[in-house]
Amino acid sequence: MISQLPSQFPAPYTIDDRFKTSVAYFSMEIAVDQALKTYSGGLGFLAGSHMRSAYELKQNLIGISMLWKYGYYDQVRKTDNSMDVQFREKIYSFLQDTGIEFTVDVYQTPVRVKAYYLEPNTFQSVPLFFLTTDVDGNDSNTRAISYRLYDNDVRMKIAQCMILGIGGAKLIDALGASPDVYHLNEAHALSAAFYLYQKAGTIKKVRQRLVFTTHTPEEAGNEKHDINLLQEMGFFGGLSLDTVRELTGMQDNVFNHSLAALRLSRHANGVSKLHGEVARQMWGRFDGICPITHVTNAQNQRYWTDSEIEKARVSEDGQAVAARKIELKKPLFRLVADQVGKLFDPNVLTLVWARRFATYKRPDLLSQDIKRFSQLLSQTDYPVQIIWAGKPYPLDYGSVHVFNQLYYLSHLYPNMAVVTGYELGLSKLLKDGADGWLNTPIVNREASGTSGMTAAMNGAVNISTNDGWVREFARPGENSFLVPTADPLLPDHARDEHDRDGLFDLLENEILPMYYNRPADWQALVLRSMNDVNSFFGANRMASEYYEKMY
Structure with a gap:
């Protein structure tokens, strides 16, 4: 039986029979329109085109991302014309407050998260949800989690990944939805896998629903963090380190997010034919990974x-x-x-x-x-x-x-x-x-x-x-x-x-x-x-x- 996506925020079309499988697509950035500055570059451009084409094809898909208060940054010049970076608050009257709020524990502290909704006909995309911690009741530090895309502070960036992953999964629960597929566009939202595990109870059930797209052709370029820091921050949602090691195969203290995603997913893909070949060579020496195919990137005409x-x-x-x-x-x-x-x-x-x-x-x-x-x-x-x-x-x-x-x-x-x-x-x-x-x-x-x-x-x-x-x-x-x-x-x-x-x-x-x-x-x-x-x-x-x- 096909699980449907949220009825209270429906797509303005009848789902095409070819695309009835319900999908929640997680991406740290989505460039759906110039007016919504929640992206930095290629990853966001790709995600935006995907969301637009899913709309055109009448697919049963929603997107989940972050509402970055300052966006990536505003590129300007100093008085000597060298490049300067400005962070200016962005306000969007076309986003709807869903009324949904929940908390994600970061450093054992409940962080309030609010969800906003982009109605599909606004920019001709599938339904999109944007999460923010800039919420009354949060202190200045926790409000700042959703301020800057790709914050340079390692703890802040981990917290951002937790809001996208755990927060995105909690949003789906709050919507009363049960998508067949959780699609991680890059490994930023990996923490959702540990949340799903606690609900499902078996790694087999997690793998049945999780797929992963990697965009990074060098192993060294993939996100890594100290596993003890991740545990301390709550990235694993309260699971013991022994359980995390058993699930991911990470036996030392360096936690490789992409490798974990490859071990917790049923399918993964590179983003061109060549990248698929490179990814299979790059990750093939690791045991327990899922099959890696390729889906060549494209853009919405x-x-x-x-x-x-x-x-x-x-x-x-x-x-x-x-x-x-x-x-x-x-x-x-x-x-x-x-x-x-x-x-x-x-x-x-x-x-x-x-x-x-x-x-x-x-x-x-x-x-x-x-x-x-x-x-x-x-x-x-x-x-x-x-x-x-x-x-x-x-x-x-x-x-x-x-x-x-x-x-x-x-x-x-x-x-x-x-x-x-x-x-x-x-x-x-x-x-x-x-x-x-x-x-x-x-x-x-x-x-x-x-x-x-x-x-x-x-x-x-x-x-x-x-x-x-x-x-x-x-x-x-x-x-x-x-x-x-x-x-x-x-x-x-x-x-x-x-x-x-x-x-x-x-x-x-x-x-x-x-x-x-x-x-x-x-x-x-x-x-x-x-x-x-x-x-x-x-x-x-x-x-x-x-x-x-x-x-």
């Missing part, structure tokens, strides 16, 4: 794709696509002019590098060879414009430094810009206005990456290293341009030099000459790119595949 450029794609009109691209550049270039005082030309090939700023993504790869970079931006035969955008983690000082250095370098070039505020709205402008979408991660470090998907949906050509989702998409020279993969045994500096030279060679010898000298070939390549990305990398396919493979 209805939300991301410009309607006019989509009409041109469907009619296979390359010239109409090119004309629309020129129009789409204009609002982006107005933003560039407003932020950095530079006037870009819609008729010039425009490259964009925009995503979360992280060292392995190498945002400054091109500028590391300053001589060749200057030649590229200074030559007039094939003019080019480049825009950077993205948010570093506030305490990742290396990435903040790279962001600032790129901005200071941009003073030397009227056709180079670094803009701030990389949220959904700016991301959409950049993808609409880009001719080429630069993607430069170190190969095998990117689990999937999704920014290039939505760029391609809007007529931007992917120019990329061969990593993540790109391996399933790219046909070099036909729908994209790929940097040849470096020998994995090369030292880091030689690998970067190889990739940098390959990127310059593509730009100088293939991309720029095609764009300016052979516009019909460029338009044909753009159409192939748009058709290929829409055929497989739409989130409706992904949301369906989760039901087929995971639920």
Whole structure:
């Protein structure tokens, strides 16, 4: 018998028979709309598209997340134009107070938690619930648990995971629901498994309901904490450490959240075909883990794709696509002019590098060879414009430094810009206005990456290293341009030099000459790119595949 989701907060549609299995989807961040700033980057963008496509497909699914009072952060500039971080209170009149309150014990102290509801038709998503500890009756410390997404204090971050996991499971109980599947999007909500165990009484019953998506392609990058600290804080919901060790197989004092999730779930998945392979190799040496498949990430076309450029794609009109691209550049270039005082030309090939700023993504790869970079931006035969955008983690000082250095370098070039505020709205402008979408991660470090998907949906050509989702998409020279993969045994500096030279060679010898000298070939390549990305990398396919493979 199928367990239904909450009747008092129904989806505004009749559930499709293919998707009757009831699912509660837990994610620390969900980017469902620019107006609701409860996300930081790719994980949230992915979750938002999933929730939108589940709505379109009439799936029996709800989302549970956190209501971050200050969001991730507001990216601004200091007086010297270096990047600054601001935390400003966000207030949302479109969220409904469910009237549901309960407590989660953190450090043996009851923390009051309130649940808010996003009605599905507000942003065309499945029913979404957001938890907050900013509640009367909590002291300043416990109120702060839901202030900042990914707080840097380890105890605060554990508490946040407890509110999402234990709190999300308690919310489901308060709603009177009994979903067939608890889907953990990353391991942040793992504490829900221990809550379920105390209700179900057997690990078999927990595994029957729990599935897990991992987004991290390196074992060292997965969340780990001291098991005694977790026990002291109440992460395991009052279970004894002996019981926790028996359930998770953790025999030392380092508790690996992803490994525990793999042992407590019945299915797990990576987020691209390559990442599935990497995850099976990475975790295969551990006993007791569940099978790991893959569901390649995707993005929701209805939300991301410009309607006019989509009409041109469907009619296979390359010239109409090119004309629309020129129009789409204009609002982006107005933003560039407003932020950095530079006037870009819609008729010039425009490259964009925009995503979360992280060292392995190498945002400054091109500028590391300053001589060749200057030649590229200074030559007039094939003019080019480049825009950077993205948010570093506030305490990742290396990435903040790279962001600032790129901005200071941009003073030397009227056709180079670094803009701030990389949220959904700016991301959409950049993808609409880009001719080429630069993607430069170190190969095998990117689990999937999704920014290039939505760029391609809007007529931007992917120019990329061969990593993540790109391996399933790219046909070099036909729908994209790929940097040849470096020998994995090369030292880091030689690998970067190889990739940098390959990127310059593509730009100088293939991309720029095609764009300016052979516009019909460029338009044909753009159409192939748009058709290929829409055929497989739409989130409706992904949301369906989760039901087929995971639920």
